[in-house]
Each structure stands twice: as C-alpha cells, then as structure tokens.
Amino acid sequence: MKEASGGGLRRKENRWLSPLMAANNNEVVLSLRLIKIYQAVDLIDKLRKSLFVRIFSWSLYDLAVKFFTLNIVSLYFVRWLTITKGAPDILYSFVFGLSILFIAVFSPLLGYFSDMTRRKHALLIQFTISGIIFTSLLAVTDNIFFAIIFFICANFSVQIAVIFYNALIVGIAPREKMGFVSGAGKMIGYIGSILALYLIRPIVDTGGYRASFLPSAGLFLLFSLPCMLFIRDKGGGGRQSLLKFISFGEIKKNLLSLKNSLQSFAASYAIANFFKASFFVLIPLNAIIVFMSVYLTKVYGLSEGRIIQFLLIGALFAIMGSLLFGFLSDKIGPKLSLYAVFGLWQAGLIMASLIPADNLVHLTAIVLGVAFGSVWTVSRAMGVKLVPEERVGEFFGVFAFIGYVSGMLGPLLWGILAFLLSGLGVIRYRIIVLLFNIFWIIGLFYLRRIPEKET
Numbered sequence: 001m002k003e004a005s006g007g008g009l010r011r012k013e014n015r016w017l018s019p020l021m022a023a024n025n026n027e028v029v030l031s032l033r034l035i036k037i038y039q040a041v042d043l044i045d046k047l048r049k050s051l052f053v054r055i056f057s058w059s060l061y062d063l064a065v066k067f068f069t070l071n072i073v074s075l076y077f078v079r080w081l082t083i084t085k086g087a088p089d090i091l092y093s094f095v096f097g098l099s100i101l102f103i104a105v106f107s108p109l110l111g112y113f114s115d116m117t118r119r120k121h122a123l124l125i126q127f128t129i130s131g132i133i134f135t136s137l138l139a140v141t142d143n144i145f146f147a148i149i150f151f152i153c154a155n156f157s158v159q160i161a162v163i164f165y166n167a168l169i170v171g172i173a174p175r176e177k178m179g180f181v182s183g184a185g186k187m188i189g190y191i192g193s194i195l196a197l198y199l200i201r202p203i204v205d206t207g208g209y210r211a212s213f214l215p216s217a218g219l220f221l222l223f224s225l226p227c228m229l230f231i232r233d234k235g236g237g238g239r240q241s242l243l244k245f246i247s248f249g250e251i252k253k254n255l256l257s258l259k260n261s262l263q264s265f266a267a268s269y270a271i272a273n274f275f276k277a278s279f280f281v282l283i284p285l286n287a288i289i290v291f292m293s294v295y296l297t298k299v300y301g302l303s304e305g306r307i308i309q310f311l312l313i314g315a316l317f318a319i320m321g322s323l324l325f326g327f328l329s330d331k332i333g334p335k336l337s338l339y340a341v342f343g344l345w346q347a348g349l350i351m352a353s354l355i356p357a358d359n360l361v362h363l364t365a366i367v368l369g370v371a372f373g374s375v376w377t378v379s380r381a382m383g384v385k386l387v388p389e390e391r392v393g394e395f396f397g398v399f400a401f402i403g404y405v406s407g408m409l410g411p412l413l414w415g416i417l418a419f420l421l422s423g424l425g426v427i428r429y430r431i432i433v434l435l436f437n438i439f440w441i442i443g444l445f446y447l448r449r450i451p452e453k454e455t
Helices: 002-048 051-084 089-117 120-138 144-171 175-207 209-230 248-267 269-298 304-332 334-354 361-386 389-420 427-435 437-448
Strands: none
Touching: 051 089, 051 120, 051 144, 051 175, 051 209, 051 269, 089 120, 089 144, 089 389, 120 144, 120 209, 144 175, 144 361, 144 389, 175 209, 175 304, 175 361, 248 269, 248 389, 269 304, 269 334, 269 361, 269 389, 269 427, 269 437, 304 334, 304 361, 334 361, 334 427, 334 437, 361 389, 389 427, 427 437
C-alpha cells in the first residue's frame, strides 16, 4: 500500500513536472534556434566585408533582372498578348509606353529620395519584391485587363529597382575600379540572358507563353537574393518613410529641391553634354531592343530557333564586350572607350541594314553583341566619375528618366517611319535601321564636348 501510495505521489509529481520539463525543452530549442540565427547573421556580416562577395552579389542582380526584361518584356508577354490572346500590336505599344511614362515621372524623384535618406538598398528590396509579386500574378490570370495592370506594375517596380541597383555601385569598390565592377555586372547580366533563354524556352515549348511567367519570377527572386543579403548602403540608411515622402506636401517640397538640383546638373557642362549624348544614342538603341525580333523575322526570315541562336551569340559577345570595355574604361578612360562603342554601333547598324538576307547575320550578332555589352558598362562608369558620391542616386534617377523618354520615342519613331514607308515593303526596315545611324552621329557630337579632365 505504501508503494502504491508512493507511486501515486510520483505520478502526481510527474504531472506537475512534465509541463515544467516541456517548457525547459522548448526554451532549449528556442535558444538553439536563436544561436543558429545569430551565427547566420554573423556569417552574412563577415561575407559583406569581402570585396569579391560584394562585387559578385551586386553583379548577380544584373543577371536576375534579365529573367524579367528578356522573358517578360521582350519575348513572351508581348506574344502572349498579341498572339495567344489576339490583341492588336498597338495595345502592347500603349501599355509599354504607359509603364515607361510612370517610370519617367517617378525615377528622378525616387533617385533624389534615395540620396537624401541613404536607403538605396531598402528601396531596391521593396521594389524588387513588388516586381516579383506582380510578375507572378501574370501567371494566375487569363484576363487581358488584369494582365495589363499586373504588367504595368511589374515593369514599373523592376525598372525603378534598377535605379537603386545602379546607385549602389558606389559602395562596392573604389572609384578607380568602377569600370571593372560595371563591366562585371554587365558580363554576368548577359550570362543571365543566356540562362533566361535556355531555362525558360523548354517550359514555353511545352506549356506556352503564359507558362514562362511564374518560373521567370522565381528565378528573378533566386538570383536577386545575394544582392539583397550582402550589399548595404555606404554610410548606413536613413529612417524617413517613403510613404511620408510621397505625401502631397513632401512631394511639392522635394520636387522644388529636385528642380534646383536638375538645374545644377544642367549648369555642369560635362554632365549636360553627357545627358544629351545619352538621349540621342538611346533612341535607336531602345527601338532596336523592342523591334529586333520583328526585324530578324521580316527582313532575314529567321525561324524562332534561329532568332534564339542570334540572341545567344549576341549575349555571348556582349559578355566579352562588357569585360573588355570595363577594362579599357579603367585604363584609357570612359570617354575614349565610348568613342569606340559608338563606332561599333554605327558599324553594326550599317551591317544589319545592308547585308543580304541570312548572309553574315552571325557577324552582325557579334558586332551588335559587343556594342550592347559595352555601351551600358562604359556609360555607367562615366556617370559615376562625373558626379560627387552623395548625388549618384539622383544622377542615375535623371539618367533613367532620359532613358525612359528615349525609350518611348525610339519605338514610336520606328512605328511612324514604318508607316510612312509602308509602300516600300520589307526594305523599309533596312532604311529605318540605316537612318538611325544619324542619332549616333549626334551623340558623338555631344560626347566630344565633354571635357577630358572630367572623365
């Protein structure tokens, strides 16, 4: 009886102790998890101090963006809209132009905000996640109206994020290495073009254009994570809220400040001529980006497979161009490097407009590939050298604004010329490409006016 009584007491004790033991076990598990989290955070902090990790992580974002700009903007959303859904081509032109208009309006303001608050990295994350979400939503709707809304929001978010990505270059490496870092970013970005073409095309072959949207969003997220984790703003970020900044009173006040800063950019002889040169050369460049597949189909009669092959060759040589001209920019300066880049563009456009159908098409891909890879590399490196470090975000906001305005004008000018020359048949496209060389000549005129000592 005593033993039974003792057993009863032990059972009562266990009933009291079990919750306490469980609580202690939970605390131990929680402590272990906290230790692991602390170790992970500590590892991330150590990796952030590595120059290689910073350059590679920053460059990977250029790769990540290609899964949106190539797969969504240039290849598959436009064909889903116009071929699968049967919408007229002009609808995509309007939708694309509307998204560019929003970007053009907000990019200088947001660039200024990022400089003022030193929150480029936080804004990069916010707009990147927004772009990924809206790209994913394209995969879950079959309604044209909602798809257009999602596309406008996605394109706006991604292109704004790229402004902050460009501005973060100042915290990656010393200024004398900006050409190399910019070239590394573009090189890895064009590797992203190759990956985007190879990884997504089998999905499209089996599931159609719409099947590409969700995988493209997922791969965009995957390759953008290192930049989100291992890159930080130089000097730390501020605390001002973006929502507070975009209130009516704040917008009015900051637009006034922005106007003054834009006037100071215009007052700088070097920066003003850089912006003018950029504006004129980006008109044909943006038109070529939008209508390249149309040109290859109608003028050269290339099949889908041959178009992909053309783009792959161009991407491979864009990688080489990014590295070569990143190195040259550091050695001989960005201005002399841009002379060579402009010459490559003129040669490539002359070749594309004059060579017979399907002959030397691969040589054209090589020349234009090097030209594509180098123009962004050298322009970005030159821009960083023209402005003080504390105004880099503002500078890239204005640079993006110029790019978006020319991005609207280039395709529009192509369309107007194609309409006016419609009586000439397919040859009108060759004439348009040849005429676009005029803009590179104008750009060269303004490039020559930039003082050598400024670069």
